[in-house]
Amino acid sequence: MPRRLAVALCAAALVAVGCDKSVGPFEVLPPLEPSSLEPTAGSWRMIALTGPSQIAVAAPTATTSAAYLSELDAIKTSQANLTDHQRKAIAYWSGGGVLRWNQIVRELVARYNLPPAPRDEGGYPVPDAENPFGDPAFPFANPVYAARAYSYVSAAQYDALKSAWYWKFQYNRLSPAKIDNSVRALMPLTDLPSYPSEDAVISGVTVEMLKALFPAAVEEVTLKAAEQRNAALWSGKATASDIAAGLALGKSVAAVFIARAGGDGMRNAGGSATIWKAMADSATARGEIAWTSREVPARPPMLPLFGQVRAWMMTPADIVTQRPPPPPSTSSQQMKDETAEVKRTVEHLTDAQLAIAQKWNDGAGTYSPPGHWNDIALEYVRDAKMSEVRAARVFALLNMAMHDAGVGCWEAKFYYFNPRPSQMDPTIKTQIGLPNFPSYPSGHSTFSAAAAEVMSYFFPSGTENFDAMRDEAGISRLYGGIHYRSDIDAGKAHGGRIGAFTLNFARSDGAP
Amino acid sequence: MKQLRSLRAVILLAASAASAAAQTAGDGILMPKKVLSAGVVYSQDSWDQYWEGSLKRTNGNIGTLTTKSLMMVAGYGVTGNLSLTANLPYVWTHATQGVLSDMSGIQDLTISAKYRFLRVQSADRSLFSAFIVGTAAVPMSNYTPDFYPLSIGTGGERAGVRMTLDLQPTPGLFVTGSSAYTFCNNVKLNRNSYYTDGQLYLTNEVAMPNVLDNSVSAGYRRGRWMVPVTLTQQRTLGGGDIRRQDMPFVSNRMDFTRLDGVLRYSINVPKDLAFQIGAGHVLRGRNVGQSTTITSGLFYAYHF
Numbered sequence: 001m002p003r004r005l006a007v008a009l010c011a012a013a014l015v016a017v018g019c020d021k022s023v024g025p026f027e028v029l030p031p032l033e034p035s036s037l038e039p040t041a042g043s044w045r046m047i048a049l050t051g052p053s054q055i056a057v058a059a060p061t062a063t064t065s066a067a068y069l070s071e072l073d074a075i076k077t078s079q080a081n082l083t084d085h086q087r088k089a090i091a092y093w094s095g096g097g098v099l100r101w102n103q104i105v106r107e108l109v110a111r112y113n114l115p116p117a118p119r120d121e122g123g124y125p126v127p128d129a130e131n132p133f134g135d136p137a138f139p140f141a142n143p144v145y146a147a148r149a150y151s152y153v154s155a156a157q158y159d160a161l162k163s164a165w166y167w168k169f170q171y172n173r174l175s176p177a178k179i180d181n182s183v184r185a186l187m188p189l190t191d192l193p194s195y196p197s198e199d200a201v202i203s204g205v206t207v208e209m210l211k212a213l214f215p216a217a218v219e220e221v222t223l224k225a226a227e228q229r230n231a232a233l234w235s236g237k238a239t240a241s242d243i244a245a246g247l248a249l250g251k252s253v254a255a256v257f258i259a260r261a262g263g264d265g266m267r268n269a270g271g272s273a274t275i276w277k278a279m280a281d282s283a284t285a286r287g288e289i290a291w292t293s294r295e296v297p298a299r300p301p302m303l304p305l306f307g308q309v310r311a312w313m314m315t316p317a318d319i320v321t322q323r324p325p326p327p328p329s330t331s332s333q334q335m336k337d338e339t340a341e342v343k344r345t346v347e348h349l350t351d352a353q354l355a356i357a358q359k360w361n362d363g364a365g366t367y368s369p370p371g372h373w374n375d376i377a378l379e380y381v382r383d384a385k386m387s388e389v390r391a392a393r394v395f396a397l398l399n400m401a402m403h404d405a406g407v408g409c410w411e412a413k414f415y416y417f418n419p420r421p422s423q424m425d426p427t428i429k430t431q432i433g434l435p436n437f438p439s440y441p442s443g444h445s446t447f448s449a450a451a452a453e454v455m456s457y458f459f460p461s462g463t464e465n466f467d468a469m470r471d472e473a474g475i476s477r478l479y480g481g482i483h484y485r486s487d488i489d490a491g492k493a494h495g496g497r498i499g500a501f502t503l504n505f506a507r508s509d510g511a512p
Numbered sequence: 513m514k515q516l517r518s519l520r521a522v523i524l525l526a527a528s529a530a531s532a533a534a535q536t537a538g539d540g541i542l543m544p545k546k547v548l549s550a551g552v553v554y555s556q557d558s559w560d561q562y563w564e565g566s567l568k569r570t571n572g573n574i575g576t577l578t579t580k581s582l583m584m585v586a587g588y589g590v591t592g593n594l595s596l597t598a599n600l601p602y603v604w605t606h607a608t609q610g611v612l613s614d615m616s617g618i619q620d621l622t623i624s625a626k627y628r629f630l631r632v633q634s635a636d637r638s639l640f641s642a643f644i645v646g647t648a649a650v651p652m653s654n655y656t657p658d659f660y661p662l663s664i665g666t667g668g669e670r671a672g673v674r675m676t677l678d679l680q681p682t683p684g685l686f687v688t689g690s691s692a693y694t695f696c697n698n699v700k701l702n703r704n705s706y707y708t709d710g711q712l713y714l715t716n717e718v719a720m721p722n723v724l725d726n727s728v729s730a731g732y733r734r735g736r737w738m739v740p741v742t743l744t745q746q747r748t749l750g751g752g753d754i755r756r757q758d759m760p761f762v763s764n765r766m767d768f769t770r771l772d773g774v775l776r777y778s779i780n781v782p783k784d785l786a787f788q789i790g791a792g793h794v795l796r797g798r799n800v801g802q803s804t805t806i807t808s809g810l811f812y813a814y815h816f
Contacts, residue, residue: 021698026714107712110705117757118572135756294611296572346613351654358658358702365707365758375705375714422611429613431659433759481613 027103027378029095033188034387041389042166045509047155047312047396048256052166055252057245060173060195071239072180078234079184086234093231094187097202098157098391099382102374104224105153106367108214112141113365115436118297126270132216139214143443144306144406146368149213151312151403152261153206158396160205160253161198161389164246168193177236186235196245197238198388203228204250212258264310269303276301283417289330289424291417291438302437307411312400313501314408322497323412324490327440330419338484342421343428346481353479354431360444360476363433369444369473370402373451376469380459393511398454401502405450405495406443412494413438421484430481441491442483445474449495457503537624537645538690538727539740540678543589551811553583559801565753566798575609577661577801593628600652603664615655615662622649638681645674658701660760661801667762668699668720684734690727696720699762708761709752718763721750738776745769754799768797786811
């Protein structure tokens with residue numbers, strides 16, 4: 001009898017927990033069936049290109065030509081011999097190139113969003129683009145590096161696709177499955193002209209941007225890009241010449257954006273010991289307590305000159321004009337009160353408040369606050385069944401607004417050089433990692449307010465939700481013990497003003 | 513940041529400390545029939561070096577990480593061959609450097625049933641016993657598993673099965689071998705994405721790897737004294753390494769080999785009141801701290 005009891009206990013325990021532990025699937029992307037072909041997209045306003053025909057795409061061969069017919073035969077041969085691996089690739093990329101690459105970029109940000117480890121002899125090494133596989137790896141994809149990276153990838157995709165759309169409707173060569181009904185359509189079939197292939201355009205522009213931004217990921221992004229092009233061919237969506245033209249166009253557009261990135265000021269954003277000291281001295285000269293790193297050993301501030309990096313929709317003068325007013329003086333009663341509020345909050349944190357702090361933490365090792373808003377945006381874009389070019393527009397404007405928010409926020413942070421709550425009161429312990437840069441204004445609040453502005457423009461029915469998320473992201477920093485309330489309020493107002501610059505563009509860019 | 517271990521350390525400690533109570537999951541001891549032993553075990557575990565993957569390092573933003581645990585333990589002999597035990601710790605964590613908040617709270621209730629299915633006494637007075645143990649653990653508060661190394665536990669349910677062989681070549685001396693396989697249930701976070709083991713997961717659910725542990729003990733137990741020395745090896749069957757300069761994560765592959773010694777003395781025989789002290793140290797590890805642990809416990813037995 002006791003033996004049976006013991007066996008039964010063990011069996012029950014095993015059954016209780018030994019079940020399926022797989023997680024996911026997540027962010028499922030059904031085959032994209034765009035709600036519109038967007039025939040006017042070739043005329044929508046460009047970001048960095050001078051116009052849709054800046055990069056020429058030669059006319060395609062006639063669909064009656066021997067060359068084209070042999071391309072069709074090649075597709076039929078491939079389709080007759082598809083492997084499971086190829087079918088999976090088709091299913092994966094049928095979810096949409098803009099959406100898939102957005103997932104991939106978020107993964108890259110999360111992978112590279114780790115600060116350098118201190119050297120044994122003290123101090124910190126600087127990530128080196130010429131040695132991206134080293135320790136530290138390059139880049140350290142911190143929030144502003146990430147904001148800039150998301151914006152460059154999205155903006156380049158957007159210009160490349162508008163240009164592709166221009167040529168598509170210039171030449172009007174339909175997809176192989178439309179032209180020859182013995183070519184099977186293994187992705188949703190539309191009347192969108194397939195020359196140049198939008199899948200190839202996206203693959204070409206994205207892989208070049210990512211090789212520049214995440215050079216150590218070269219192998220995997222190159223394989224992904226090739227797979228995307230192959231999937232377009234195997235699925236009967238594009239022929240070899242559709243793809244070759246698209247790839248060339250995408251790479252040429254990337255070159256324009258990479259040239260812009262090379263001169264946007266990022267390479268100098270780390271500053272120097274002299275500059276860091278001048279910033280601290282400036283705060284001290286104003287009678288304020290200057291920010292110092294709380295890390296052991298003290299770490300140089302994160303990209304103190306990112307505020308000088310070129311914005312997308314704002315001039316350097318706009319950045320200064322829009323700078324938030326000064327924070328409460330470090331010697332003021334308001335600062336004492338706000339510091340006390342942080343301490344009181346973290347010491348009496350409810351479970352619900354901790355959950356909010358963790359939900360919006362988006363700290364080291366994550367896809368960052370801008371990545372969180374891309375995560376939010378993806379489901380809206382997916383559910384709206386947007387064409388590739390319209391999806392690219394949403395992500396481009398969202399990410400350009402967040403890049404500008406990063407620039408504006410960093411300019412203000414390093415202008416005021418305000419201490420964190422844990423510096424004002426070392427007994428304040430945090431519930432999330434303490435960012436290694438000045439406090440005022442809150443970066444997450446600025447990013448989130450700019451993002452909510454843009455998302456509300458594109459998805460007005462979600463406005464209430466976006467505003468609620470913006471506010472929750474902001475207050476999460478108080479719950480986490482890393483920001484004063486005035487940091488959050490100022491960041492929210494600042495982000496809203498910055499988002500308005502992007503909305504001005506969105507309202508006048510010619511997209512219906 | 514690495515504190516990973518603390519959590520598992522606490523679990524292990526729970527096991528080795530409870531042993532005093534008359535038994536730990538991995539020893540060759542049963543409670544006498546109709547005897548209830550209740551006690552309290554205090555343990556303190558600290559480390560200032562940890563393994564980030566296989567790289568051993570210190571961390572200026574952690575300093576020394578200390579985990580204290582006060583655990584209520586109870587054991588009852590249902591029959592001469594079946595004992596039930598339960599333990600429930602309250603756990604505190606603290607880092608001496610950096611800004612990260614301390615954590616504390618009621619951790620996990622662990623319940624075990626140990627059954628002796630074989631007992632062979634030979635003519636030369638040697639005694640061989642074999643046991644099977646079923647264990648289940650359930651978090652008793654909603655502490656966060658998303659704040660390693662300061663989290664007080666994994667926040668997930670677990671169930672395990674263990675086989676133990678115990679040989680007493682002569683009365684007093686013993687050698688025990690034990691292996692356990694623990695199934696770990698998935699854990700939920702408050703965030704909808706995390707990166708671990710080379711992949712971005714867009715979900716709040718974390719697949720927890722199962723755990724295999726093996727131990728060998730030898731020592732003396734007779735009359736008032738019990739003095740086991742135990743070598744334990746834990747292997748986590750999956751999970752990723754802590755990345756360079758990253759925080760540890762709840763599903764990291766936490767492996768270690770540790771050595772523990774315990775001295776237990778019963779003040780009045782038969783065993784109404786007993787106390788014990790113990791110490792342990794992690795010899796090798798991966799994604800865990802190289803911790804040193806001290807324990808002390810006090811137990812009282814009721815005879816029904």
